[in-house]
Amino acid sequence: MLALKHRANGDTTPPERSHPDEIIQAVAGAPLFSAIDRADVAGILGAFDEQSFNAGHRITLEGLRGSEFYVIARGRARVVADGRRVAELGPGDFFGELAVLGDGMRSATVEAETPLRCLVLPNNGLEELLVRHPRLGVNLLRVVVSRFRELVDRPAITLRLIDR
Numbered sequence: 001m002l003a004l005k006h007r008a009n010g011d012t013t014p015p016e017r018s019h020p021d022e023i024i025q026a027v028a029g030a031p032l033f034s035a036i037d038r039a040d041v042a043g044i045l046g047a048f049d050e051q052s053f054n055a056g057h058r059i060t061l062e063g064l065r066g067s068e069f070y071v072i073a074r075g076r077a078r079v080v081a082d083g084r085r086v087a088e089l090g091p092g093d094f095f096g097e098l099a100v101l102g103d104g105m106r107s108a109t110v111e112a113e114t115p116l117r118c119l120v121l122p123n124n125g126l127e128e129l130l131v132r133h134p135r136l137g138v139n140l141l142r143v144v145v146s147r148f149r150e151l152v153d154r155p156a157i158t159l160r161l162i163d164r
Contacts, residue, residue: 016046019119023050026073027119030092032139044133045071048119053112059095062109066099069126075116081108086151088113097140100126 019042027033028041036044048071053059060066062081071094079087079095086108089095099106121129130137 016043017049018042019045019048019050023073023117023119026091027071030071030094031143032071032092032094032136034139036133036135036139040133044129044136045119047125047129048121051118051120053116053118055112055114055116057112057116058109059112059116059118060099060106060108060110062106064106065104066096066106067104067122067124069096069100069121070094070110071119071121073117073119075112075114077110077112077116079108079110087147094140094143097126097144100124 024038024042024045027045028038033041033044050073053075059070059077072089072091074091077089077093077095078085079089089110095108095110096106130140
C-alpha cells in the first residue's frame with residue numbers, strides 16, 4: 001500500500017504532479033488508457049514521477065525485488081527473461097506490474113535500447129491507483145492477458161544435438 005503522510009486536513013492522496021502535454025499525449029492513446037478521457041489520464045498520471053534512462057541502462061533486473069510501475073513516454077526498451085529477448089516496448093507500454101501486484105520479484109530485465117523517458121509510480125502505488133480508477137485496472141489486465149497469450153502461443157525453442 002502507498003505510504004503517505006497525513007496532511008492537515010487528513011487527506012492521504014499523493015500530491016498531483018503536472019506533466020508536459022507531450023508526455024500526456026505520448027501515453028494517452030495507449031491500450032492502458034483506452035476509454036479514459038484525456039483529462040482523467042492527466043489526473044492519473046499526476047501520481048507518477050518522471051525519470052530518464054540512457055540507452056543500455058537496465059531499469060529492472062530479473063529476480064530482484066521492485067516496487068515501481070513504469071509507463072514509457074519516449075524511447076524503446078527490450079524485455080529479457082531467462083536470457084531470451086521476449087518483448088520490445090515503446091511509448092505507452094508499461095512494465096513492472098507483476099512485481100508490484102505479485103510477490104515483489106521482477107520476472108524480467110528491462111533495458112533501455114534508446115534514451116528512455118518513463119513515468120514511474122513509486123512505492124507499490126499501483127494497487128491503490130487501480131482501485132481508484134477501475135477502467136485502468138481492466139485495461140491493464142487486458143494487456144497482461146494479451147502478453148501472456150503471446151508467450152504461450154510462441155513455438156517452443158528446441159535444441160538439437162548433432163553427432164560428430
